[in-house]
Amino acid sequence: xxxxxxxxxxxxxxxxxxxxxxxxxxxxxxxxxxxxxxxxxxxxxxxxxxxxxxxxxxxxxxxxxxxxxxxxxxxxxxxxxxxxxxxxxxxxxxxxxxxxxxxxxxxxxxxxxxxxxxxxxxxxxxxxxxxxxxxxxxxxxxxxxxxxxxxxxxxxxxxxxxxxxxxxxxxxxxxxxxxxxxxxxxxxxxxxxxxxxxxxxxxxxxxxxxxxxxxxxxxxxxxxxxxxxxxxxxxxxxxxxxxxxxxxxxxxxxxxxxxxxxxxxxxxxxxxxxxxxxxxxxxxxxxxxx
Amino acid sequence: xxxxxxxxxxxxxxxxxxxxxxxxxxxxxxxxxxxxxxxxxxxxxxxxxxxxxxxxxxxxxxxxxxxxxxxxxxxxxxxxxxxxxxxxxxxxxxxxxxxxxxxxxxxxxxxxxxxxxxxxxxxxxxxxxxxxxxxxxxxxxxxxxxxxxxxxxxxxxxxxxxxxxxxxxxxxxxxxxxxxxxxxxxxxxxxxxxxxxxxxxxxxxxxxxxxxxxxxxxxxxxxxxxxxxxxxxxxxxxxxxxxxxxxxxxxxxxxxxxxxxxxxxxxxxxxxxxxxxxxxxxxxxxxxxx
Numbered sequence: 001x002x003x004x005x006x007x008x009x010x011x012x013x014x015x016x017x018x019x020x021x022x023x024x025x026x027x028x029x030x031x032x033x034x035x036x037x038x039x040x041x042x043x044x045x046x047x048x049x050x051x052x053x054x055x056x057x058x059x060x061x062x063x064x065x066x067x068x069x070x071x072x073x074x075x076x077x078x079x080x081x082x083x084x085x086x087x088x089x090x091x092x093x094x095x096x097x098x099x100x101x102x103x104x105x106x107x108x109x110x111x112x113x114x115x116x117x118x119x120x121x122x123x124x125x126x127x128x129x130x131x132x133x134x135x136x137x138x139x140x141x142x143x144x145x146x147x148x149x150x151x152x153x154x155x156x157x158x159x160x161x162x163x164x165x166x167x168x169x170x171x172x173x174x175x176x177x178x179x180x181x182x183x184x185x186x187x188x189x190x191x192x193x194x195x196x197x198x199x200x201x202x203x204x205x206x207x208x209x210x211x212x213x214x215x216x217x218x219x220x221x222x223x224x225x226x227x228x229x230x231x232x233x234x235x236x237x238x239x240x241x242x243x244x245x246x247x248x249x250x251x252x253x254x255x256x257x258x259x260x261x262x263x264x265x266x267x268x269x270x271x272x273x274x275x276x277x278x279x280x281x282x283x284x285x286x287x288x289x290x
Numbered sequence: 291x292x293x294x295x296x297x298x299x300x301x302x303x304x305x306x307x308x309x310x311x312x313x314x315x316x317x318x319x320x321x322x323x324x325x326x327x328x329x330x331x332x333x334x335x336x337x338x339x340x341x342x343x344x345x346x347x348x349x350x351x352x353x354x355x356x357x358x359x360x361x362x363x364x365x366x367x368x369x370x371x372x373x374x375x376x377x378x379x380x381x382x383x384x385x386x387x388x389x390x391x392x393x394x395x396x397x398x399x400x401x402x403x404x405x406x407x408x409x410x411x412x413x414x415x416x417x418x419x420x421x422x423x424x425x426x427x428x429x430x431x432x433x434x435x436x437x438x439x440x441x442x443x444x445x446x447x448x449x450x451x452x453x454x455x456x457x458x459x460x461x462x463x464x465x466x467x468x469x470x471x472x473x474x475x476x477x478x479x480x481x482x483x484x485x486x487x488x489x490x491x492x493x494x495x496x497x498x499x500x501x502x503x504x505x506x507x508x509x510x511x512x513x514x515x516x517x518x519x520x521x522x523x524x525x526x527x528x529x530x531x532x533x534x535x536x537x538x539x540x541x542x543x544x545x546x547x548x549x550x551x552x553x554x555x556x557x558x559x560x561x562x563x564x565x566x567x568x569x570x571x572x573x574x575x576x577x578x579x580x
Contacts, residue, residue: 012415039336100308104541125502126504127504127505131493141501143347144504144505145501145502145503145504147502152369158529161337173501175501175502177502185499185502188494188499188507189496189499189502189503189506189507190504190506190507191506191509192490193490193506193507193509194511195546195550196486196490196543197506197510197565198546198561198562199539199542199543199561200482200483200486200539200563201545201564201565201568201569202542202561202565202568203535203538203539203541203542203543203565204478204535204538206478206479206541206568207568207571208571209475209478209479210346210571211435211463211465212415212435212437212465212467212475212479213415213435213479213481213572214415214416214417214434214435214480215348215417215434216479216480216483216484216512216513217478217479217480217483217527218572219483219509219510219512219513220483220486220487220510221569221572222506222509222569223506224565224566224568224569225565225566225569225573226562226565226566228558228559228562228563228566229559231562232555232558232559232562235550235558236550236553236555239550239551242550243547243550243551245493245494246543246547246550247547248493248494249489249494249543250540250543250544250547251489251493252489252492252493253485253486253493253536253539253540254487254540256485256488256489257485257533257537257540258537260485260525260526260529260532260533260536261529261533263526265522265526268518268522268525269518269519269522271488271489271492272516272518272521272522273486273518274491274492275487275488275491275492275515275516276514276515276516276518278491278492278496278497278514279491279511279512279514280515281497281500282500282503282508282511283515
């Protein structure tokens with residue numbers, strides 16, 4: 001296993017995701033370093049033995065000891081971090097990330113990265129409604145999807161190394177997509193769903209009805225508790241794909257509204273039959289996998 | 291307990307909800323009768339001792355033995371069932387229901403009902419993605435909301451009797467709303483959410499992405515597996531309130547889309563902060579209650 005030769009792991013950005021990676025890797029024997037500008041996060045991680053060493057600055061000594069680096073920063077600053085700190089990288093290291101959008105990050109990093117290093121992107125599709133290293137929890141990876149996002153510049157070895165990281169972390173399913181495929185997919189299944197949850201929570205003054213909600217409203221708004229800084233960046237950086245999905249969804253919901261308005265019961269039932277058929281396939285796939 | 295004097299319970303319509311009521315009431319000692327036109331449903335319930343007696347017709351002997359009646363029929367036929375069969379009712383009985391919409395059902399039944407009987411409406415806010423008595427399960431009532439929907443015609447005694455039924459069945463919270471309040475609330479928290487889930491499932495050909503979905507998409511589409519005949523009736527019978535909520539939601543989501551399109555990050559973050567604040571209150575309320 002090549003992972004054995006990359007024993008010192010540096011995690012840059014110690015939030016919920018960076019902390020969960022750290023805890024998982026440390027528990028199975030890796031030496032884990034972390035950089036985060038927030039002292040309380042580093043202190044918490046040291047006290048709770050989630051990391052071995054930490055720094056609140058981009059410490060040359062720490063960075064140069066790393067055999068591999070995991071970038072767990074906000075999307076808007078991840079490219080600059082590599083540009084500003086790659087002079088410290090140990091020769092030949094591999095870098096991966098956890099960023100939720102890919103096209104506008106992966107190519108920039110690969111274009112500016114030193115020739116002897118390799119950046120291979122990944123998206124761990126896991127999370128919680130709480131942020132910060134204090135809420136990190138490697139069990140969020142269980143049964144979740146982990147997507148490796150290689151480009152033409154990547155070697156097969158690096159893609160396989162990155163896939164193994166996903167398996168080591170305990171993800172339920174590891175798969176491969178191009179940056180463009182990834183971003184189209186994520187606009188639909190993740191970004192559109194978060195916009196819908198927010199709109200459902202904000203469209204109506206619901207203070208007086210919170211005692212009467214059933215499971216459906218609770219399910220649809222679970223993700224309405226949202227880290228606004230991170231998601232504003234994600235929406236912004238995947239704008240075109242997201243707007244396209246929002247238009248498709250608003251158009252579809254408007255069609256359903258028109259059917260209700262015009263008493264078109266047959267059209268309405270056909271939509272619901274299609275919806276039921278498609279959702280049943282999602283259930284089936286999941287059941288087989290378990 | 292007045293419930294002791296109303297020992298013979300007749301359930302009309304033995305689907306998921308009727309079956310779950312029957313199983314719960316029989317298990318705590320009531321004598322439970324059921325009427326359903328589907329022989330397989332009656333046979334299943336008898337074999338599994340969910341009911342004591344059943345009939346596939348509106349059997350005079352069975353109806354006249356009932357001390358109280360629970361109407362668990364589809365919304366569009368519930369009024370007619372009372373009109374056609376009330377001549378068989380034992381004097382002074384109470385009738386309640388499980389219908390998901392109220393204004394267009396409650397007043398009609400109360401207007402036509404025999405003077406010596408009383409109809410008091412209720413909405414058990416519980417369910418599953420599967421229908422039929424074969425999937426009935428009284429545990430769906432646990433932690434769920436049960437809403438009593440009295441009108442000016444109802445006695446306090448009947449409303450309290452109906453609330454006690456909710457408590458006996460094991461609901462987590464029993465509350466009271468007028469038919470109009472109920473229908474506005476349900477248009478938002480239940481009917482709109484089902485329309486959104488269906489539109490999310492049907493707006494885009496998603497066959498190829500079902501292997502990459504995270505929890506958010508699965509949460510938002512759980513209820514997209516839907517009984518199209520029942521929900522078409524519910525949408526139709528609460529049309530005005532539902533269309534109003536759909537317009538509010540589509541307007542709100544369009545505002546969010548415009549913010550993304552125009553790079554209005556401050557507007558977007560304000561929406562997400564409001565969403566987070568409101569959703570946190572929902573969580574808190576639930577935690578206190580447990």
